[in-house]
Amino acid sequence: MAKINKNFENLVPSYLFAETAKKTNDYIKAHPDKKVIKLGIGDVTLPLAPIVVDAMKKGCDELGHKETFKGYPDYEGYAFVREAVAGYYKSFGVTVSPDEIMINDGAKSDAGNFTDIFSEENVVLVTDPVYPVYVDTNIMGGRKIIYADCTEENGFCAVPDKNVHADLIYLCSPNNPTGSCLNRDQLRAWVDYALENKAVIFFDAAYEAFITEDNIPRSIFEIEGARKCAVEMCSLSKTAGFTGTRCGYTVIPHELEVEGVNVYKRWYRRQSTKFNGVSYPVQCAAAAVFSQEGLKQIKENLSYYQENAKIIAGTMNELGIKFTGGVNSPYIWFKCPDNMGSWDFFDYMLDNIQVVGTPGEGFGENGKGWFRLTAFGDRNNTIEAMERFKKLIKG
Amino acid sequence: MAKINKNFENLVPSYLFAETAKKTNDYIKAHPDKKVIKLGIGDVTLPLAPIVVDAMKKGCDELGHKETFKGYPDYEGYAFVREAVAGYYKSFGVTVSPDEIMINDGAKSDAGNFTDIFSEENVVLVTDPVYPVYVDTNIMGGRKIIYADCTEENGFCAVPDKNVHADLIYLCSPNNPTGSCLNRDQLRAWVDYALENKAVIFFDAAYEAFITEDNIPRSIFEIEGARKCAVEMCSLSKTAGFTGTRCGYTVIPHELEVEGVNVYKRWYRRQSTKFNGVSYPVQCAAAAVFSQEGLKQIKENLSYYQENAKIIAGTMNELGIKFTGGVNSPYIWFKCPDNMGSWDFFDYMLDNIQVVGTPGEGFGENGKGWFRLTAFGDRNNTIEAMERFKKLIKG
Numbered sequence: 001m002a003k004i005n006k007n008f009e010n011l012v013p014s015y016l017f018a019e020t021a022k023k024t025n026d027y028i029k030a031h032p033d034k035k036v037i038k039l040g041i042g043d044v045t046l047p048l049a050p051i052v053v054d055a056m057k058k059g060c061d062e063l064g065h066k067e068t069f070k071g072y073p074d075y076e077g078y079a080f081v082r083e084a085v086a087g088y089y090k091s092f093g094v095t096v097s098p099d100e101i102m103i104n105d106g107a108k109s110d111a112g113n114f115t116d117i118f119s120e121e122n123v124v125l126v127t128d129p130v131y132p133v134y135v136d137t138n139i140m141g142g143r144k145i146i147y148a149d150c151t152e153e154n155g156f157c158a159v160p161d162k163n164v165h166a167d168l169i170y171l172c173s174p175n176n177p178t179g180s181c182l183n184r185d186q187l188r189a190w191v192d193y194a195l196e197n198k199a200v201i202f203f204d205a206a207y208e209a210f211i212t213e214d215n216i217p218r219s220i221f222e223i224e225g226a227r228k229c230a231v232e233m234c235s236l237s238k239t240a241g242f243t244g245t246r247c248g249y250t251v252i253p254h255e256l257e258v259e260g261v262n263v264y265k266r267w268y269r270r271q272s273t274k275f276n277g278v279s280y281p282v283q284c285a286a287a288a289v290f291s292q293e294g295l296k297q298i299k300e301n302l303s304y305y306q307e308n309a310k311i312i313a314g315t316m317n318e319l320g321i322k323f324t325g326g327v328n329s330p331y332i333w334f335k336c337p338d339n340m341g342s343w344d345f346f347d348y349m350l351d352n353i354q355v356v357g358t359p360g361e362g363f364g365e366n367g368k369g370w371f372r373l374t375a376f377g378d379r380n381n382t383i384e385a386m387e388r389f390k391k392l393i394k395g
Numbered sequence: 396m397a398k399i400n401k402n403f404e405n406l407v408p409s410y411l412f413a414e415t416a417k418k419t420n421d422y423i424k425a426h427p428d429k430k431v432i433k434l435g436i437g438d439v440t441l442p443l444a445p446i447v448v449d450a451m452k453k454g455c456d457e458l459g460h461k462e463t464f465k466g467y468p469d470y471e472g473y474a475f476v477r478e479a480v481a482g483y484y485k486s487f488g489v490t491v492s493p494d495e496i497m498i499n500d501g502a503k504s505d506a507g508n509f510t511d512i513f514s515e516e517n518v519v520l521v522t523d524p525v526y527p528v529y530v531d532t533n534i535m536g537g538r539k540i541i542y543a544d545c546t547e548e549n550g551f552c553a554v555p556d557k558n559v560h561a562d563l564i565y566l567c568s569p570n571n572p573t574g575s576c577l578n579r580d581q582l583r584a585w586v587d588y589a590l591e592n593k594a595v596i597f598f599d600a601a602y603e604a605f606i607t608e609d610n611i612p613r614s615i616f617e618i619e620g621a622r623k624c625a626v627e628m629c630s631l632s633k634t635a636g637f638t639g640t641r642c643g644y645t646v647i648p649h650e651l652e653v654e655g656v657n658v659y660k661r662w663y664r665r666q667s668t669k670f671n672g673v674s675y676p677v678q679c680a681a682a683a684v685f686s687q688e689g690l691k692q693i694k695e696n697l698s699y700y701q702e703n704a705k706i707i708a709g710t711m712n713e714l715g716i717k718f719t720g721g722v723n724s725p726y727i728w729f730k731c732p733d734n735m736g737s738w739d740f741f742d743y744m745l746d747n748i749q750v751v752g753t754p755g756e757g758f759g760e761n762g763k764g765w766f767r768l769t770a771f772g773d774r775n776n777t778i779e780a781m782e783r784f785k786k787l788i789k790g
Contacts, residue, residue, distance in 0.1 A: 112669025274507025
């Protein structure tokens with residue numbers, strides 16, 4: 001008799017975005033005359049850069065001619081993409097070899113699958129609040145999960161605790177959902193902790209392109225020792241609007257070993273067995289992002305979102321509302337006024353000003369009483385939402 | 396201290412294609428004047444159909460304009476693709492609902508990941524010879540694997556043994572590597588076995604588009620009862636030359652339950668956590684394949700490969716060499732003449748007639764003394780290879 005993986009029954013049903021969508025749709029149905037502005041979901045809205053579209057179409061054309069047709073791609077991605085990514089790292093002073101880079105169909109795939117190569121015995125540390133994928137994948141794998149608190153007191157930047165032992169550590173900076181960023185010293189503390197505990201850090205750098213301040217590392221590999229204890233995952237989803245195009249990359253330094261096993265080689269063995277590489281036109285598109293002209297073009301979109309973030313953050317400042325993010329991040333994470341609960345505030349905003357955000361509670365215990373807005377919306381809508389917000393709060 | 400997944404150490408290092416490539420490249424280096432013909436790898440060589448390229452490029456353009464931009468795709472694939480796949484099934488008489496179809500980035504991903512939702516306690520049955528992915532993924536997951544023999548005696552079609560108990564069963568028909576196909580009665584025997592054992596069959600239909608004979612089912616869902624015990628995986632890789640484009644689909648009937656758990660829902664939960672859907676332009680390309688004009692265009696490529704298969708099979712017949720496949724399959728699996736070993740015959744062919752194939756031994760014990768050629772090569776090269784082969788065998 002076939003037997004099911006019972007670990008799935010330990011998953012907390014996450015109705016976060018389903019629930020916010022349902023409430024929003026119900027409201028729209030009941031109030032068809034009202035203009036609802038959605039600043040809830042972390043999905044981009046601006047189109048791909050022209051150079052990216054052209055490269056992708058060229059890739060399609062190549063597949064349409066026998067002379068240029070491409071069959072199975074390399075599991076690790078074409079060299080021309082890996083070289084482009086390595087060049088991008090170089091542009092902010094980090095040296096990684098193209099041979100340490102694996103191209104994938106999005107950071108979520110690697111974030112979700114990477115623990116395949118680790119034993120179930122590992123103790124996994126995640127922050128609270130947290131991007132749910134880190135938690136759910138390890139529950140599915142039957143691993144013990146412990147939480148490091150991110151709170152108002154520590155600016156939503158968890159600090160390693162020497163009295164707590166962890167084997168695998170997930171860090172996300174700039175953070176989803178809080179927009180907080182680990183500065184160089186804070187990240188160094190985690191690297192030191194990992195080295196002392198012989199732990200491995202999975203560093204999710206999906207939002208690195210939003211970093212504008214010098215003291216915030218764009219890669220964990222800016223920190224000494226990280227090459228011996230960290231894997232970095234990044235994505236073109238937010239960097240270049242690839243949420244629907246699907247491409248990301250993972251960096252696994254040659255030095256990284258676990259119990260004497262080379263992690264890159266082990267992961268390569270996993271990928272070559274369970275994955276067949278990324279679509280050729282998508283890889284062409286990815287390489288175009290990192291060209292000189294590509295970087296220039298994507299900067300326009302990033303600036304647009306950054307300006308939205310400034311508008312939201314400015315509103316919070318003006319109203320004296322505590323928040324993290326907004327700088328170096330497309331997310332603004334703020335304390336619900338008047339000690340309202342996250343979900344109450346969600347309803348309050350929707351009912352009164354028709355602005356949709358995400359209740360912080362959906363990301364963990366420490367998100368209770370906090371709320372997330374995103375900078376990925378339309379400019380005019382963002383401005384209008386903030387005007388409405390000011391009126392609501394000022395009363 | 397981080398701990399590695401030790402199951403990987405039970406993997407047999409598979410050097411099959413690395414080894415054949417090395418031997419081939421060494422030969423070419425030593426004999427630059429010789430024309431080597433490669434009929435070894437199961438990768439397609441003809442370009443994508445024009446309608447497919449156009450649809451994919453249109454998808455790229457849509458991503459380049461704000462009005463038509465697409466963000467995160469649905470985890471299960473866009474409805475227009477799932478509806479197209481359901482329509483394709485209908486064309487050969489099988490009814491599946493679009494809600495039972497999940498679109499993925501290739502059948503290998505789902506074949507590799509699907510056991511995530513099953514316990515490690517399951518006994519896994521695979522055939523011998525076998526597509527290595529079924530074996531390796533289950534070794535990584537720590538599951539017990541048993542083998543069902545495919546031999547000359549049973550025409551390389553394994554027969555279920557009532558005295559053997561299995562929980563999860565992998566079947567591939569038309570088969571890789573042997574080209575053999577389960578007819579309706581043979582497949583029914585497996586479905587009956589699965590129902591009796593409350594086992595789940597993973598049916599790999601990646602080569603279904605090559606089926607020409609009526610008594611060979613194109614889908615396991617042509618068999619009564621299969622909806623209660625089977626998951627079907629298929630791919631556009633061979634159907635429409637998508638090896639570099641990357642798109643496949645998995646059918647999970649609503650009726651399929653394991654220990655009272657709905658398999659579709661459980662798999663959806665896995666996918667929504669560890670996967671973020673398929674690239675939009677690729678989904679546009681996939682839908683185009685199943686349009687009326689698309690099916691007409693891909694048929695031309697399929698006919699080309701089928702004609703190659705006929706040429707190879709015809710040669711075997713002419714020489715009186717025992718083989719399976721060639722009909723309903725792009726693979727021709729033949730017995731090495733003079734009781735030669737697979738690897739000896741590989742060297743013999745390379746040295747004497749510069750034709751590259753794949754030693755059957757690389758696919759399992761029962762492949763010893765057998766050899767695989769593929770129909771995916773160029774027509775003239777295939778003809779030339781067979782001319783050389785005839786001379787070699789006739790002596």
